[in-house]
Amino acid sequence: MIAKSQIFKCSFSRLKHNTPRKKGEKLMNQNVAIFSAVFIVFIVAAGLAAFIIETRNPSQHEENFSVVVTDALGRTVQINLPIERVIITGKSGWPITSVAYMFPSAENRLYGLSPQTASIQLFRMVDPAIDSKTSSDLGSNSPNIEELAAANPDVVILKTSMKNQIGDPLEALGINVVYVDFENLDSYVRDVKVIGKIFENAAKADEIAEYYEEKYDNTLSKTASLVTENRPKVLLLYYNAQGGTVSFNAPGAGWLQTSMIDAAGGYALSNELAGTGWNTISFEQIAQWDPDIIFTVTYSGNPSASSVKDNLLADSTWTGITAVKNGKVYAVPHDCSNIAAIGSWDNPCSRWILGQLWMAKKIQPSLFANLDLAEEAKEFYMRWYGLDENNATTIVNQITGDLQ
Numbered sequence: 001m002i003a004k005s006q007i008f009k010c011s012f013s014r015l016k017h018n019t020p021r022k023k024g025e026k027l028m029n030q031n032v033a034i035f036s037a038v039f040i041v042f043i044v045a046a047g048l049a050a051f052i053i054e055t056r057n058p059s060q061h062e063e064n065f066s067v068v069v070t071d072a073l074g075r076t077v078q079i080n081l082p083i084e085r086v087i088i089t090g091k092s093g094w095p096i097t098s099v100a101y102m103f104p105s106a107e108n109r110l111y112g113l114s115p116q117t118a119s120i121q122l123f124r125m126v127d128p129a130i131d132s133k134t135s136s137d138l139g140s141n142s143p144n145i146e147e148l149a150a151a152n153p154d155v156v157i158l159k160t161s162m163k164n165q166i167g168d169p170l171e172a173l174g175i176n177v178v179y180v181d182f183e184n185l186d187s188y189v190r191d192v193k194v195i196g197k198i199f200e201n202a203a204k205a206d207e208i209a210e211y212y213e214e215k216y217d218n219t220l221s222k223t224a225s226l227v228t229e230n231r232p233k234v235l236l237l238y239y240n241a242q243g244g245t246v247s248f249n250a251p252g253a254g255w256l257q258t259s260m261i262d263a264a265g266g267y268a269l270s271n272e273l274a275g276t277g278w279n280t281i282s283f284e285q286i287a288q289w290d291p292d293i294i295f296t297v298t299y300s301g302n303p304s305a306s307s308v309k310d311n312l313l314a315d316s317t318w319t320g321i322t323a324v325k326n327g328k329v330y331a332v333p334h335d336c337s338n339i340a341a342i343g344s345w346d347n348p349c350s351r352w353i354l355g356q357l358w359m360a361k362k363i364q365p366s367l368f369a370n371l372d373l374a375e376e377a378k379e380f381y382m383r384w385y386g387l388d389e390n391n392a393t394t395i396v397n398q399i400t401g402d403l404q
Contacts, residue, residue: 069197072160072181072190079155079176083198087112087153090162091141094342095182098350099192100157101126102208102384103199112151114139120336120343121398122381125391145169155198182348183256183276185216208384215353216263219360222367223265232292232363234266235323236332236346238278239298239308248286249278256348260356265364266293287321293363294323296331297346301338305331305401330362331401335377338400345401354380358403373403 067079086109088096097117100106107127117123118134127133137147148156148170155176158167167177178198180191189209196205236257238249251257252275261268269289273279294312296305303311309331318324335351336343345355354377361368374396381392396403 067197067200069178069194071179071194072187073163073179075179077155077176077178079178079198083154083200084109085111085151085153086155086157086198087138087148087151088157089139089143089148090158090166092159092161093117093139093157094340095348095350096157096159096180096195097123098342099182099195099208100199102350103196103201103204104386105199105201109199111135111153112138112143112148116339117342120339122336122343122385122395125387125395126385142166145173149173149175157195157198183254184259185212185256188256188348188352189213211384212353216356219356220263223263223360223364226265226364228267231265231267233269233289234261234293234295234359234363235269235286235289235291236261236295236297237286239296239303239305241298241300241303247280248283250281252276252279256352257346260346260352260359261363264356264359264362265367266359283317290321291323292326292328294321294329295346295359295362296329297341297344298338299341299344299347304338305334305344309402328362333358333373333399333401333403335395335399337398350384351377351380362402377403 065081067081067083069077069079071077086100086106088100088110089112093114094117097110097113100110101123107129110127111133112135113130113133115134115136117139118130124130135151137144138151143166145166148166153175155178156166156170157178157180160179160181163179167179170177178194180194181187182191189212192209192212193202193205196202196208236251238251240247240249250270250273252273253271254276255270258268258270262271269291270279272289273281296308296312298305298308309329312318312324312329313327315324323329332344332346332355334344341347342349343351345351345358354373357368357371357376358373361371361373377399378389378392378396381387381395382389387395
């Protein structure tokens with residue numbers, strides 16, 4: 001039999017050991033409840049703050065789902081991702097296409113190319129499926145606006161000169177339009193970077209821009225100090241026989257060809273002509289200028305730049321001109337089988353930088369004696385168009401004009 005005092009002792013012992021544990025559990029449960037409530041309030045507050053920030057500055061969110069570019073007209077254009085259909089059209093759209101194909105993703109995004117552009121062997125090597133992207137309507141100099149819109153492009157890229165004719169009507173229909181220029185070194189570098197953003201490869205665009213600037217600056221470093229007396233007078237002569245009427249033309253002072261000649265160590269006679277277009281000039285004007293060197297272009301296979309060169313050298317009317325008398329008339333290289341202006345190295349297609357080097361070697365041969373144009377061209381096609389050596393060599397071998 002257990003004494004009462006023992007019973008009280010045991011009861012007290014249990015009370016002493018059990019009571020604090022129950023209080024601790026209660027306190028712990030209260031703490032958990034308080035923590036949970038605070039955490040929920042924190043999450044709600046954070047979400048509310050994020051919503052407020054997003055509402056006040058939606059562009060941060062939109063940048064993850066769009067590409068924003070500033071084009072040649074200073075316009076900011078936002079293009080929603082994914083960019084799956086890019087149309088390059090309008091007059092002089094081919095220089096833009098030549099740059100676009102320097103980006104690998106162009107193969108899957110370009111659409112509506114002209115049949116003439118699709119016939120270029122260089123582009124066919126880069127894009128074996130180019131025929132499936134061809135449209136005589138969408139890729140023409142004056143495409144049908146409604147058909148362009150019906151093609152549902154994510155963006156249409158145009159030369160700045162096409163704003164009124166094509167760009168404004170397209171934008172009125174809600175189509176994104178981006179303008180480029182490509183008429184001098186600065187605008188070329190800027191526009192390459194715009195194209196790079198559209199094809200979502202800004203790093204590649206930076207590499208391309210750096211290449212152009214490096215080659216241009218290297219040429220300029222050898223010619224910049226030449227005084228006027230050591231600079232031959234150079235005329236880039238566009239022989240145009242379209243419509244059965246022959247005319248001689250030279251670029252204006254603001255065009256790329258003029259700055260190319262100056263950087264190559266010559267004095268461009270086109271500096272004396274206004275504007276950024278072609279200027280028709282007479283034989284009397286040419287005789288008065290008396291160029292030391294003439295570069296011929298025709299942007300045609302019939303007649304070709306080489307045949308015009310041969311005709312000038314054989315024409316007794318021209319024998320009094322210094323360039324003809326000294327045999328310094330040269331046909332500008334063309335790497336697209338003389339199909340229009342697409343492959344002529346004097347114009348703002350992607351290969352104008354090769355034309356810059358070519359001019360430098362013709363104008364100042366002693367300064368550029370070690371320059372191998374065929375090798376430069378082959379490396380260009382391999383590096384920037386991804387051709388293998390055999391295909392690059394094929395393109396080099398079909399170049400017309402006076403490459404070397």
